[in-house]
Amino acid sequence: MSERRPSNPRSVSDGSPSSRLSFMLISFLAIALIWVGRLVYLQVIKADELSSAAAASRTVSADISPRRGTIYDRNGNVLATSVDATTVYANPKEVVDRASTANAIADVLGGEASDYRDLLDQDTTFVYLMRKADVDVADALREKGLSGVYFIADTKRVYPYGKVAGQVLGFVNVDGQGVSGLELYYDDILKGTPGRLVEQRGGKGIPIPGGTEVDEPAKDGQDIVISIDIDMQSYLEKRLAEGVEQIGGDDGGAVLMDASTGDLLAIASTPYFDPAAPSESEVGSDSLKPVTQGYEPGSIFKTVSMTALLEAGAVTPDTTVFAPAGLAADEYVISDAHERGDMTMTARYVMQDSSNVGISLLVEDHLGFGPLYDKIVAYGLKGATGVDYPGEAGGYLAPNVETWPQILKYNVTFGQGIATTPLQMTRFYGALINDGVAVTPHLLLSKPQTGEVMTYETETIIENKAAIAPMVSMLETVVEEGTGRGAAIEGYVVAGKTGTAEYVDEDTGQYAKHSYNLDFVGVLPNASTPLVCFVGVNEVPYERNTTEVFKDIMTEAISRYRVVQSD
Incomplete structure (x- = not known):
């Protein structure tokens, strides 16, 4: 019997019909798997990213400005607020005749047609034509029915009192962000949160009817009430500007504060600033x-130095000092502003006649320069006051008194070789009529929406209260019989001190010759409203004083606030 051999199996590649079918099936399955994988990748893994990209390709979005909070003065007058405006934009891809459209826009919005033509020639679907345009101006452009030109409801900042309190208020940029003043300092409170407007676009960037929607609404900012009295501010600014011109100075500044509260009722410096037109x-x-x-x-x-002497119990108003006509210090000679001979004077007369030599020797003989330095620090004249305004400067006085040259020791006693700010000096003088207590100067009073009323720190800076009455008494003598006579107000007791200071010429680096910074600080002792006022005029080419400007500002304040004094 012969042995039967098994037949050889066919390979898949032998070209038979069944082999070809198997190959096609495997290939189909491989392709299907690739497609399935691709679909999973696109629809699951990349779904969010692709969806966002697709939406971005057919939408245009723009910010919706929130309505910025209103700033009110202490009497409820609107100082800064937001009003309706319209932002105008275009989709250049929809503009049919760019030249005529640019001309039509310029006719209504102003400016050069060529500038608008440059915008319309851009390869984009969104360009701003004018942000925060007046509503009536935008409506006039809307009536022209220009293709590709669109309008968004917006707001813009306005300042009803123009330049008055402009420096206090500051201004905002086109994006509604605070740039200076209180607009900057309290930007987080005032600005609110922008919203977002989304517009659906079809082919070639053409808007889809009904496809515009608010993606996120804007949240309006909060209002604030500040301490400024806008009518008092207006008067102070007017009188200060007149005083700078009359005295012949380069610029000037003034402060009016309630010493018992720290409320800044009016404060300004020349030249003035228009927040509606910063450029x-x-x-x-x-x-x-x-x-x-x-x-x-x-x-x-000198009031600082004399208060330190009185606090130490080192002198009384009747303490005498021999004051030569000139006081040698290193290679310099200190003299008084008014020519005189050698004389013996009382501490009261030192203040009354504003003697540089007298105050220098009183400090040297009865207190010492180290203790004076300590009191300057204690009175807050080296640090900032903490006022709620951006960019406050601090005082400066070199430390390590033992290294001071003799000329600096003497100079500091009468306000040279030391830097302070007018607001620091106002705060110090205010403490003299507030039982030795200094209140943080401030502008913000309250936030109406939340009902929050602000409170501020106080500090007892004159610890020996027995020093206050004689110090105020000497300042009254300055106004009644001394260099401050021009500050006297009929029917009222005024206490204050004049100042004539040298300043450094920026060109030479030396003290300017025959030109001075002039100032006066005055208070109303025992008054129903304890007012303190500073007035300064800088770079005056001869010796004068600012007492008349002080007198007029304080007289206006007395009338406005119905101030009375007790005995």
Whole structure:
């Protein structure tokens, strides 16, 4: 019997019909798996990313400005607010005749047609034509029915009192962000949160009817009430500007404060600033210089030195000192502003006649320069006041008294060789009529929406209260019989001190010759409203004083606030 051999199996590649079918099936399955994998990748793994990209390709979005909070003065007058405006934009891809459209836009919005043509020639679907345009102007452009030109409801900042309190308020940029002043300092409170407007676009960027929607609504900012009395502010600014011109100075500053509360009722510096037209205002005019610029205060600082002497119990108003006509210090000679001979004077007369030599020797003989330095620090004249305004400057005085040259020791006693700010000096003088207590100067009073009323720190800076009455008495003599006679107000007791300070010429680096910074600080003792007022005029080419400007500002305040004094 012969043996049967098994037949050889066919390979898949032998070309038979069944082999070809198997190959096609495997290939189909491989392709299907690739497609399935691709679908999973696109629809699951990349779904969110692709969806966002697709939406972005057919939408245009723009911010919706929130309505910024209103700033009110202490009497409820609107100082800064937001009003309706319209932002105008275009989709250049929809503009049919760019030349005529640019001309039509320029006719209504102003500006050059060529500038608008440049915008319309851009390869994009969104360009701003004008942000925050007046509503009536935008409506006039809307009536032209220009293809590709669109309008968004918006708001813009307005300042009803123009330049008045412009430095205090500051201004905002086109995006509604605070740039200076209180608009900057309290930006987080005022600004609110922007919303978002989304517009659906079809082919070639053409808007889809009904496809515009608010993706996220804007949240309006909060209102604030500040301490400024806008009518008092207006008067102070007017009188200060007149005084700078009459005295012949380069610029000036003034402060009016309630010493018992720290409320800044009015504060300004020249030149003034227009928050509605910042680009048209002088460079630096947006800065409130009584807060932001240090200076050598001159003889108003003698009150600081005398208060330190009185606190130490080292002198009384009747203490005498022999004051030569000139006092040698290193290679210099100190003299008084008014020529005189050698004489013996009382501490009261030192203040009354503003003697540089007298105050220098009183400090040297009865207190010492180290203890004076300590009191300057205790009175808060080296640090900032903490006022709620951006860019406050602090005082400066070199430490390590033992290393001071003799000329600096003497100079500091009468306000040279030391830097303070007008606001620091105002705070110190205010403590003299507030039982030795200094209150943080401030502008913010309250936030109406939340009902929050602000409170501020107080500090007892004159610890020996027995020093206050004789110090105020000497300042009254300055006004009644001394260098401050021009500050006297009929029917009222005024206490204050004049100042004439040298300043450094920026060109030479030396003290300017025959030109001075002049100032006066005065208070109303025992008054129903304990007002303190500073007035300074800088770079005056001869010796005068600012007492008349002080007198007029304080007289206006007395009338406005119905101030009375007790005996």
